[in-house]
Amino acid sequence: VARLYLLAVTLNVWVLVGILAAAFAVQFWSGEPPCPLCVTQRIALMLIALGPLHILLRVYSEGLTRRAAALGQGMAIIAAMLGTVAAGRQILLHILPGDPGFGSPVFGLHLYTWCFIAFSAQIVASAVLLITTGWLEHGKARGRLTMVTATAFAFVVTANLISVVAEAGLHWNLPADPSGYLMFR
Amino acid sequence: LGKNTYAASADRRTSDARGTGIEPMIYGAFMLLVLLILVASSREHVLELPLFCITVLFSLAYLIADMTNPLTLSF
Numbered sequence: 410v411a412r413l414y415l416l417a418v419t420l421n422v423w424v425l426v427g428i429l430a431a432a433f434a435v436q437f438w439s440g441e442p443p444c445p446l447c448v449t450q451r452i453a454l455m456l457i458a459l460g461p462l463h464i465l466l467r468v469y470s471e472g473l474t475r476r477a478a479a480l481g482q483g484m485a486i487i488a489a490m491l492g493t494v495a496a497g498r499q500i501l502l503h504i505l506p507g508d509p510g511f512g513s514p515v516f517g518l519h520l521y522t523w524c525f526i527a528f529s530a531q532i533v534a535s536a537v538l539l540i541t542t543g544w545l546e547h548g549k550a551r552g553r554l555t556m557v558t559a560t561a562f563a564f565v566v567t568a569n570l571i572s573v574v575a576e577a578g579l580h581w582n583l584p585a586d587p588s589g590y591l592m593f594r
Numbered sequence: 595l596g597k598n599t600y601a602a603s604a605d606r607r608t609s610d611a612r613g614t615g616i617e618p619m620i621y622g623a624f625m626l627l628v629l630l631i632l633v634a635s636s637r638e639h640v641l642e643l644p645l646f647c648i649t650v651l652f653s654l655a656y657l658i659a660d661m662t663n664p665l666t667l668s669f
Contacts, residue, residue: 445660448621452653455628459635459646466635484646491654498661563632570625 410544411473417538418461418481421531422558425458428527429565432520433572439513442576446499448569450524453492455566457531460485462559469555475542482539489531496525620656624649 429451436443443451464481467474499521503510510519518526627649634642 445621449653449657452621452624452628452649455625456646456650456653459628459631462632463635463642467638470638480643484643487650491650491657494654495657498657559632559636563629566625566628566632570622570629573622573625 410541411546414478414538414541414545415465415468415473417534418464419554419558421461421485421534421538422458422465422562425454425461426558426561426565428524429454429569433565433568435513435515435520436572441512443572446495447521448573449495450492450499450521451569453488453495453528454524455562455569456488457485457492457528458562460488460535462562465555465558473545475545478542478545479539482535482542485535486532486539489528489535492528493525493532496521496528500525624653 432443432447432451435441460481460483462481463484464473464477467477467481503519512519512521515523627645631642631645631649633639634645
């Protein structure tokens with residue numbers, strides 16, 4: 410159970426890193442800089458990942474404990490709720506009939522809609538993992554990919570940080586509908 | 595996550611219409627906080643959880659402030 414649990418937690422982080430990387434790819438591929446609400450959703454994704462990463466880092470140092478597992482999943486659920494609010498708000502902004510939505514749709518849905526689905530799925534996944542905490546035994550497993558996972562996450566967050574600063578261009582103002590990177594203008 | 599806008603209102607297409615317009619700076623700070631939390635977590639620092647709570651609360655507060663902007667409610 411412990412190994413399966415750690416595999417699920419590691420996969421959880423990689424899925425989140427994948428979503429952030431995909432959003433980053435769309436940003437440059439389609440030439441669509443993220444708006445403030447989009448950035449909020451990215452921050453929520455990052456905050457979610459901190460939950461499972463908390464578990465992995467604790468496992469790395471002291472082995473798997475129920476306390477770390479419960480704390481990590483709780484962090485993920487709270488952050489996912491924040492993301493659900495942000496994504497839900499963006500969906501509602503474009504819910505009127507005739508509104509084409511904003512940004513390029515991916516597989517028929519806008520990115521904020523995909524995000525809403527991802528946040529909802531995260532809440533369910535974290536709740537299920539939280540339930541399995543009762544069957545975990547202390548110190549039975551060790552995370553093997555912890556440092557690689559944490560490094561990949563830190564890389565994605567740093568890339569987003571640079572992107573946001575480039576978008577703002579060290580100016581205080583940024584349009585709600587950004588069309589480029591003020592840093593390079 | 596991609597290009598968005600607050601579409602229905604043309605007013606919102608300008609930074610001035612959104613009030614202070616310091617979102618990127620704030621969001622950059624939030625991302626710095628995320629990195630700080632990661633470092634705190636890796637070092638098992640006691641500030642990990644407080645920093646996480648502060649980041650979530652400030653993000654939520656900022657989101658609520660944006661949601662209750664009169665310009666948003668007007669369309």
